[in-house]
Amino acid sequence: MAKFLVLPRVLRRRLAQSSHERELLRRAQNGDREAVAVLLGRHREDVGRLCFQILREREKAEDAAQEILLRAFEKMPQFRGESEFSTWLYRVALNHCLEIKRTLARRESLFGGEEEARCTADFSPRSDTKMALETALDALPETLQIVLVLRQWHEKSYEEIGAILNLPTGTVKSRLHEARREFRRIWEAQNEEI
Amino acid sequence: MKKFDANDEFPPDIAAAFDSYSTPPLSRDFEARFWTQFEARRGRYRGFAGFLRRLWEIEIEGVAVWRLAASTFSGGAACALFFGCFALFAMPAETPRAAPESLPEIPATPRMAFDARHFYAREWEEFGLVRPPRIAPQKRQKLENGGEISCISFENGWV
Numbered sequence: 001m002a003k004f005l006v007l008p009r010v011l012r013r014r015l016a017q018s019s020h021e022r023e024l025l026r027r028a029q030n031g032d033r034e035a036v037a038v039l040l041g042r043h044r045e046d047v048g049r050l051c052f053q054i055l056r057e058r059e060k061a062e063d064a065a066q067e068i069l070l071r072a073f074e075k076m077p078q079f080r081g082e083s084e085f086s087t088w089l090y091r092v093a094l095n096h097c098l099e100i101k102r103t104l105a106r107r108e109s110l111f112g113g114e115e116e117a118r119c120t121a122d123f124s125p126r127s128d129t130k131m132a133l134e135t136a137l138d139a140l141p142e143t144l145q146i147v148l149v150l151r152q153w154h155e156k157s158y159e160e161i162g163a164i165l166n167l168p169t170g171t172v173k174s175r176l177h178e179a180r181r182e183f184r185r186i187w188e189a190q191n192e193e194i
Numbered sequence: 195m196k197k198f199d200a201n202d203e204f205p206p207d208i209a210a211a212f213d214s215y216s217t218p219p220l221s222r223d224f225e226a227r228f229w230t231q232f233e234a235r236r237g238r239y240r241g242f243a244g245f246l247r248r249l250w251e252i253e254i255e256g257v258a259v260w261r262l263a264a265s266t267f268s269g270g271a272a273c274a275l276f277f278g279c280f281a282l283f284a285m286p287a288e289t290p291r292a293a294p295e296s297l298p299e300i301p302a303t304p305r306m307a308f309d310a311r312h313f314y315a316r317e318w319e320e321f322g323l324v325r326p327p328r329i330a331p332q333k334r335q336k337l338e339n340g341g342e343i344s345c346i347s348f349e350n351g352w353v
Contacts, residue, residue, distance in 0.1 A: 031236070040228065044220065052217040062221060070231055078253065133211045152204075152212045180204060187208055 025085055029076045036073050043086060044069060046154065047093050053149050054097040055104075056134060064100055068093045083163050090154075090164045094146065136186040144179035151176055 027035035047068055051061035072092050079088055137145055150156045150164065162172045204212070239248050252259045 036232070040225070044224070044228075048220045048224075049217045053215075058218050062224065065220065066224070066228055066231065069228060070235060073232065074235055075253070129211045130215055133215055153215070184204065184208065 021085065022081065025076070025079070025081065028073065029079070039085070040069060040073075043089055046086070047089065050090070050093050050149070050154065051097055053153055054094075054101060060100070060104075064097055065093075068096050071096070087160065087163045090150075091166075094164065098142065098146075132187070132190055136183055136190060139186045140179060140182055144175060144182060147172060147175045148179045148183065 024035050024038060028039055044065065048061065048065045051064040052058065055061045055064060072089050079085065140148070146165065147161055150161045158169045158172045162169045238244060250260065254262060
């Protein structure tokens with residue numbers, strides 16, 4: 001009988017992890033520098049990557065990542081623990097990056113020439129595949145682009161993507177399906193042109 | 195061997211392109227910069243001013259509460275204005291059900307009696323002329339040749 005009451009090892013580890021994470025979050029909310037450092041170390045790479053994948057410029061991405069992490073730790077008392085910390089952080093990061101991207105797009109539409117010249121000056125060598133990938137991604141609507149980024153590069157599950165974007169799993173699946181179909185169409189059209 | 199699912203996965207060339215996409219690592223001073231700014235921001239929330247600032251910066255779903263309140267208030271005011279104007283212009287004009295009460299009689303004053311004829315007469319007097327003749331009713335005259343003529347008669351005689 002006692003055998004049945006013992007929790008499986010995976011579940012026990014997960015529970016232990018979540019309680020450890022909760023403790024860490026509580027300490028970070030109280031301003032414990034050590035806890036903040038641990039959380040920063042865990043999540044900064046993911047946030048940095050996400051920023052670069054959306055903004056495509058190293059400096060801008062790094063500034064955005066700084067701002068996101070600072071905001072996140074500043075707003076820690078507002079984190080209610082209803083979702084995973086990483087999910088919440090991804091949500092904050094996505095909102096911030098998309099806001100920057102929209103601002104940049106608006107500015108570019110106003111001062112198109114200047115921005116273009118600046119981009120050319122900042123240009124770092126990219127392979128053709130990378131360029132093609134970025135072009136195809138940019139051609140997608142923002143909603144499809146985001147689900148694709150989270151799935152392909154961050155290997156998030158449908159449930160996790162749903163939690164980040166506040167969408168039901170079914171919607172995530174259909175968006176992902178549409179995103180893949182659209183991306184493939186654009187990619188093939190690009191290859192035909194070449 | 196895993197089968198390629200065209201509906202849920204990318205073909206190998208696209209999957210390879212995604213896999214080969216690399217992102218640059220964060221710069222070395224990333225963490226140092228973070229801590230500098232972290233401490234600077236922490237300082238902003240110290241003391242009573244910090245407490246007020248924290249209240250001011252409370253957010254719901256990433257939107258500051260004061261912004262939400264302001265937009266709600268302005269939206270409400272705009273709606274109220276719209277519906278107020280709508281109600282005002284859509285209101286039907288009421289037909290009076292009873293005859294209006296007769297106005298009290300105004301006593302005649304010399305000024306009120308000063309009509310066009312009096313004015314004309316006064317003009318004559320002021321210019322030192324004779325009093326203007328009064329228009330007499332027209333009289334029909336029979337002519338010798340059998341025709342008729344209407345004449346205007348004045349006090350001074352026929353014209």
